[in-house]
Amino acid sequence: VITTLDMPLQKLAEEQIQAGLAQVKRQGGDVAAMASEDVETGQVVSLVGGVDFSNPDYGQNNYARLRLPPGSSFKPYDYAALIENTNNFGAGSVLYDTQGPLEGYPCTNKARPKQGGNCLFDYDFRYPGPVTLRYALGGSRNVPAVKAMLIAGIDKTIETAEKLGLKSGYNCYADEDLTVEAPCYASSAIGDGAYLRLDEHVHALGSLSRGGVNIPQTYILKIDDAQDKTVYEWKKEKGEQAVREDTAYIINDMLSDPNASYFPAGRKPQRWNGWNFAMKTGTTNDAKDGWMTGYSTKYATAVWVGYHTRSKEMSGTMENMTQPIWQGWMRGAHNNLTPKNWEKPAGIKTLPAYVIRTHVGVGSVEPSPANDIFPSWYENTKKQSSAKKTIDKVSNKLATDCTPPRAKQEVTETDASSFSGDIFVDAGGANTTEQDDVHKCSDAKPGVRLTINNNGGSYSLVATVTQGTHPLSSDKFKGTVIFSVDGTELPGGSFQIDSPGTVTYQNFTGSGTITVTVIDSVLYDGSDSGTISGGGSSSAVSGLQVVGTTPTSATLQWNAYPGATGYIVGWKRGASTGSCSVSGTQATCSSLASGLHTFTVTATGVGGSPSASVDRNI
Template sequence: MANKKIKKRKLNIYRLAFFLLCVALLIAGGTGIGLVFASVRDMPVLNPSVLESGASTMIYDKDGNLVTQIGIKNSVPVDLKEVPEHVRNAFLAIEDPGFYEHHGISLRGIARAAWSDITSRSIREGGSTITQQLVKISFLSPERTLKRKIQEVILAFQVERRYTKDEILEMYLNNIYLGEGAYGIQAAAQTYFGKNVGELELEEAALLGGLPQAPSAYSPYRDPQAALERRNTVLDSMARRGFIDESQAKKAKAREIKLETKEPAERQYPYPYFLDYVTDKLIEKYGEAEVFKGGLKVYTSLDQKIQQAAEAAMARNANFPPSKTDANGLLQPQGAVVVLDPHTGYIKALVGGREHTQKRQWNRATQATRQPGSAFKPIAAYGPAIEYKGMGPASVVDDIPVKYGSYEPKNYDGRYRGLITLRTALTHSVNVAAVKLLADSVGIDAAVRFASGLGINLDPSVHGASMALGGLHNGVSPLQMAGAYAAFANQGVYIEPTAIVKVEKQDGVILDQPVPKHHQAMKATTAYLVTDMLKSVVQSGTGSGAQIGRPAAGKTGTTDDGKDIWFVGYTPELVAAVWIGYDQPAAMPQAYGGTYPARIWREIMSKALSNEPVKDFPRPSGLITATVDGKSGLLPGPNTPGDALVTDLFAEGTVPSETDNVHVFMEVCAASGQLPNEYCPDRVIKPLIKLPYSVPSFVEDFNQRAPKEYCTLHGPGAARNQPGPANQLNPAIPGTTGPQPDIPTGQTKQPGQENKDKRGSENRRNP
């Protein structure tokens, strides 16, 4: 029987592809039908009144009192016949050139806009028609979903059937949001140019026509260059569509943007910097349309009493160095204040400048990042030294000249105090001590980690030892500094600052009731020890100008030539950061953190706490009091003199177990204080400090250090300086050992420097 051959059927790739395509089309079709059905089912009803209405957002203070409303009150409807043709054409050219030809949507417009955006690598033209945009701002949420797009298309067809093209264009021009709180073309003309829509020039119309795509990004107040480029794009589009000729476009492009800078009296609102900050935060989350037309109810942390005190202090010329007006009509130097409740993170007051005369003015409290000077020492040096290294207020650092590579920190007053405690170093803002603490004990990575826990993120690769004195790559804002210091006042818990407590819809439905983010940034004992040292700063140190007759802690900060001056301080109830400086950094001679900023801080806090009972910072468990040797930081030893004893606070487990090992008794020449030679007639035994390194003679405790050189006053020629029988330490004297370390003589006096509070990129000197 012959074997039968079984033929294998070859796979037809084309047939398979066709089959898969059919399956895909069926699935897509079914999904599409389902999506359309769901979109129609949830689609809002076309309500003609909604096309012409909206509600302002209401802003309340911490007690629920209405502060102001923002939104459609800045809306002035106009008839289409009052809008010049070149103004209409500016919007049509960039938003919907085929408006009068389509029936609600334009496939050609979508394709054209997509191609324009792709080739230009930027958003140059919108894909939605003017009808779709009107529907979107009137009926739909700002979310970008396929369901919302389907609803937009269906509603656009309905609007086109109900209204004429001119009616649709008129509603669009009266309702579109054009930035700076302005709804509609008339309000925008008044806002940006101080004139009515009928008076707008071609270049002004083009600027407004470019705003609907991104009002904030193209705002001439926020980014003049972006606004100029967008205006020119609109003019190009108008010329390309035949609305104007090339020569008109060229002339309009050559004209500069002349803006209205004064806020009309009828449109001003109280506490503008605080409310600008709140408005920006709302827009970030809900979008401009919802904020300005959605009728939200926004409850904030604003304390009007504190805000008024802050604004009054910032408006008082005596609280600032000699002032002048810059080219923009703003007083210089400028300033900023932020007041927080450290236990909730709520912003009680916020002032971003000495006056608020321009629209969307630069908010220096939240947007300006400046060098903090010595106000950064608790964050970069003292805080992490206590938290990570077990140090404390009585730990000792040697304030002597030091150099790290090419960086050589200097003290603001030109003095070198020698061996001092951390409390003394911080109280008097000793720069070298802070730098040595960071560089030799803490380390850059640990300092960056500690700062990060306080809401200040730094890149360790671009920071060095000067960070201890506020030498930061990008600087910090007053809001960041207030938030960081608040953790010291709040037993080590960092709470992200916030100004918004609750947001409700118009019908009372709660949209958001944010709980501020928080975490334990440091041990409670660390926070208290830093606070206790900062109390010394206010009581008897560089911050004494901030004394308010109740417990307070704080730190001054001044950069090179006084370009930035700070005072950041707190009480058990409130924390406040004050900054002063020129918008374009410039020297402020004789201006320090302990003068003008401390004065402003004192004025605000005195008024804010005027009716509050006096209380001290709560002391956490885990702290003990101990007495140590103030030159070694160790327990007193048999050679510790009485005037070297220091009693201070320690976290449990950090009290040293070793005894003082730096004090020794040595025999020296009574006249020269040097090691005696065989010709010295009088010799005395003195308690001295012995360390394995030398110090220059201008260090203030130089005469307390164990000498190395032999007496040059006595002997043949009064110049003999070689060892002899009497030139050894007396082994019978307790604490003395063999030969002493080398200690070079150095200078007899350090060149004097002005008693200034400085820090700069090269020569960091700043209390």
């Protein structure tokens, strides 16, 4: 008998299982299983049924071929059935992730399940409102998944999964020994109370990768009898179109989208060396099963972890156990292979989609795309209603009076109900109304002080930056210091800054009003200004700065101007003006009202009236 096992890939699977077992045990499990398939042929290239074949209690259990509840790893089939069996759903269509009654979840008690509640909850006990199918699947949201199954039909969804490759079925049972079959209900949409085989799960996902085509799965390449006569030899078969190509492509595209994935930055596995990996996790409600499944155009694989009797609840996050195993195998298997990703079917439509601004998952990236993909048979007969909104670019929520001007952006967006096929929510279901929760009116803004140094023919412009309430820089918005003259940014005058300190613009020649602006990580800003009059080495007083303020006064200092016999210092606030008391190269300006003041120092006793100005709020 010649099997389909690829020995290097089999060795890789065994190594990854053993390497990950310590973490499984730390979280309360003691067994892991894994199966992998060559997508192009349906051949099983690696299989690990357990962790220790010699264990007398459970070592010979092949968990890769036993019935196991898939948890959320079943959800790709929910959305495949929904898209395949309707004409009003695509990746950008809306289902509402809101609390309310659904079949099997009467929601008469809104407490959490462990406190006796009977509503359907997500893993994070949040309801982000209208979400697209892309973000519902990537975020592993329970409410939209159950709705998807109910809209497509429970039986139709299970039939779709079985046609894709669950040859032994996706079944529910009336007894703990799994001997008496019973009807499946809506909870089967999230892999709760329903069972499948891991190796067949891998094969069904492989069918999605094949563009919806289910070819026979095989473990055997050839069988010869005792007389060396070949009694069986594998041949690739054409297979059957289980779901249409458009459906499969959309599922593949959504599952391989790192922005829609709830995985945090740094742990997103969907992109590697040019490959796109479709990935889905799974955790049963009782935390007795942890899954990670996924596929490329070349390989499909799944990892399951648990306790050998499935009687023990595991602790912590399942991905901490499953991801190292799954990711280690996928990367090893694809190493040195030329990347090949899914080709978009000719009939796929790219159309306007609902834009999500409410944060959906832990690591999802919003806003969601303004355009998304839909199947060729998609029809949307709803009248689209658009409205202008001012949003905060930092939180991606509605702007408030506390949102700084730089963070405000006016957008025209279509209401969620225009994209909704959700039969469980009124057509006028509320769009998100969440407001900017990053900016507070009490926040301290970043500060900057400008010092102009005369270097005898040119000037160095020095910005001294201080931090406000928020960090100066973030991954999304880098801290920035900008030097400008008379409102125009100087060439090379933009600098990134991560922490408080000084930034210097060297060798400025010319004249005008110099302004330096600091912009922090949430788009608050602060600025300071000074004036260089005329040109050359004798054109301006250097080093003018406000060194201290009180609610009614300001203290200034500057560098001595060569040949000056004295200095005149004054201030201006709107139409009001005044003079300041001068002592050497310092001045005190008193009896000031609140507001923006321009302070000017002018050297006397020299030609050209060299001066400098600086602005400061009092």
